[in-house]
Amino acid sequence: MITAWQRNDGRKGIRNVVAVCYLVECAHHVARRIVDKVDDPDVQLIGFPGCYPNAYADKVMRAIATHPNIGGIVLVSLGCESFNREGLAATVAASGRPVETLVIQEVGGTAATIAAGLEAVARVKAEADKTPRVDMRTDELIVGTICGGSDGTSGITANPAVGRAFDRLVAEGATCIFEETGELVGCEGVMATRAITPALGQALRDSVEKAERYYSILGFGSFAPGNAEGGLTTQEEKSMGAYSKSGSSPISGIIKPADVPPSPGLYMLDVVPDGEPRFGFPNISDNAEIVELIACGCHVVLFTTGRGSVVGSAVSPVIKVCANPETGRRMAADMDVNAGRILEGEATLDRVGDEIYDLTLAVAGGARSISESLGHQEFILTYKSFEPVGPACLPTRNHAASA
């Protein structure tokens, strides 16, 4: 049983983070200084660097600021940027969380705003600390997965092991989210057969086709000669390695960034923007995808890596699953789970899947993941554009709304 923080919207958090949020790069330094001076692992920095407005960034920021792991918010604005700070503050306040806004141009500059920010954080944290504690069941958890720094071992150890953990979580009523449609090219047919409705199956095919088109315009090839040297023969085989993170449960829906799944089950997060490419790459780095998973309500993110990523995240803990035994030895102090043991005959996929499952529940129960205890709190949010998901994408939504 997990002891969580009860939020007014009915959701439960596994952390009680006070986020200091800069609303334009011009306010980043002030916000960072506030967080550095507070020096509390549960007072974290998030923000958006752009001065121009963006509906996607606004939606993601509102979702993050009212994420169940968030206990309170301090907004740091320069004053002349276009981010809708009043709207964001109102959203946070309406969620029942403490929120304060500091406008650097009004407070009187850098030093004055840092000083005011320290006081604001203390007040917000004191309020957040009053949040009631409640029991939380496994079926109230939302868990995401992503791979980064992949190599030939990812698809045979860490990814399928996460898939097994996902199968156990979904069987127990939890909500699990996978993504990376750009790396699912070739397995859309298999994926479509797992959809809970034929229309959702077609929507899954469409989303992979969209990703393929988008990446092709940006100049991405799909199957590299190096893949064949590593033993991969076909495009669909390569994609299946990434896809295996999703496990084998039925797929209940497609969501887009900042959509919270309407009911438990397994969901695919479509991270590829709609329309013609406008703002560059769909995701400029792994943390951009992690932020999107968290905006969809993920309490915990399972990150598989072969070459060895070190990142964590603000707001929700990241659990690192290392696929490659060599990397696992070299970077042991950064890895939560050593799935490379599968290659050395020391563990089975099922065993590692169970370990990932157990660790997910332990971290949800308050244990710090390794990246979390090392202080990793990466956060990146940039410009994108999306249209809402179509009616076929969430077959359970109407049912959930009427229940």
Added chain:
Amino acid sequence: MNALLLHPDDNVLVAIAPIAAGDTIVVDGRNHVARVAIGVGHKVARRALAPGDKVIKYGAPIGSMTAAAEAAAHVHLHNMKSDYIATHMRDTLERSTAS
């Protein structure tokens, strides 16, 4: 153990250690002798496969056999192919950027 079964429905295993020609490969409890060297990450037939058979890995088809392979044989570009016709393969991409 030098070859891993990823899914019970699979008809190929994945080499998890370098296999040299002459090495023993255990497939479903039976010993076979490797005819060629097989690198880590490469596929090994779980049973005899005929041309046209779907190759199943992760419990899903990843292509079809183009030539026969006996149990424990190496399965790769020389005896299987993709069933997926990608809209944008590497060569079409190069052609489109060259034009």
